[in-house]
Amino acid sequence: MDKIPLFSIITVCYNAADTIAATLDSVKSQTFSDYEYIVQDGGSDDGTVDLIKNADIECLHLVSGRDKGIYDAMNRGLGRARGEYVIFLNAGDSFHGIDALVRVAEAVERNNRPGIVYGQTMLVDINRYYVGPRHLTAPSSLKLENFSDGMVVCHQAFVVLRRITSFYNTDFRFSADYDWCIQCLQHSRNNVYIGDEPLIEYLNEGTTTRNRFRSLRERWQIMSTYFGLWMTVWKHVTFVVRAVKRKSL
Numbered sequence: 001m002d003k004i005p006l007f008s009i010i011t012v013c014y015n016a017a018d019t020i021a022a023t024l025d026s027v028k029s030q031t032f033s034d035y036e037y038i039v040q041d042g043g044s045d046d047g048t049v050d051l052i053k054n055a056d057i058e059c060l061h062l063v064s065g066r067d068k069g070i071y072d073a074m075n076r077g078l079g080r081a082r083g084e085y086v087i088f089l090n091a092g093d094s095f096h097g098i099d100a101l102v103r104v105a106e107a108v109e110r111n112n113r114p115g116i117v118y119g120q121t122m123l124v125d126i127n128r129y130y131v132g133p134r135h136l137t138a139p140s141s142l143k144l145e146n147f148s149d150g151m152v153v154c155h156q157a158f159v160v161l162r163r164i165t166s167f168y169n170t171d172f173r174f175s176a177d178y179d180w181c182i183q184c185l186q187h188s189r190n191n192v193y194i195g196d197e198p199l200i201e202y203l204n205e206g207t208t209t210r211n212r213f214r215s216l217r218e219r220w221q222i223m224s225t226y227f228g229l230w231m232t233v234w235k236h237v238t239f240v241v242r243a244v245k246r247k248s249l
Contacts, residue, residue: 008083092203115188119199
């Protein structure tokens with residue numbers, strides 16, 4: 001029987017020829033090699049598949065075919081994963097530095113296989129230039145209640161023990177990752193922060209950004225489910241204040 005890898009890195013993509021090279025290079029350059037790399041492509045016809053095939057990543061497993069959207073693709077990738085931990089790294093996103101997986105692996109070993117290992121995220125543009133930090137900073141101590149403040153940890157910087165994960169709720173078209181992270185936190189016995197150095201470089205444009213209003217409406221529904229209506233109302237008041245302060249800077 002094949003050895004179970006420590007990590008399953010999952011990339012979902014569709015017609016991502018302009019952005020996926022950075023993601024592939026990032027995975028290939030990692031100095032830690034105990035991982036499998038699953039690429040779930042939605043049937044691209046722009047050269048994406050050729051780029052993936054020519055990436056020369058030994059442990060890469062590619063499936064290309066039509067899916068029902070990004071979260072359906074993530075579910076398919078998750079269903080194929082064999083690793084102890086799963087990492088979702090979408091097209092255009094990348095690890096920050098060649099030792100990113102080393103840092104996560106060390107945190108896993110030092111902390112007796114925690115449920116979640118997480119870190120910070122920096123925003124980059126299409127040319128990989130630094131744009132700035134996320135508007136939400138990952139806390140050094142993470143609890144379920146922190147997610148009542150929104151997506152305080154970027155999905156890509158949220159590394160989860162696979163056996164505590166569930167499939168994404170595809171009823172949410174834009175914010176199922178927020179719902180998924182909360183569900184994972186409900187089942188995690190220990191959440192470990194790997195430090196202030198960024199773990200992930202996040203491309204500063206995406207489906208959620210382009211559909212911000214519908215994403216926020218879904219997040220209202222998710223917050224109300226997990227944290228209650230009145231907490232959700234109060235938190236949104238603080239979100240407005242936070243947004244106004246951010247724009248004034």
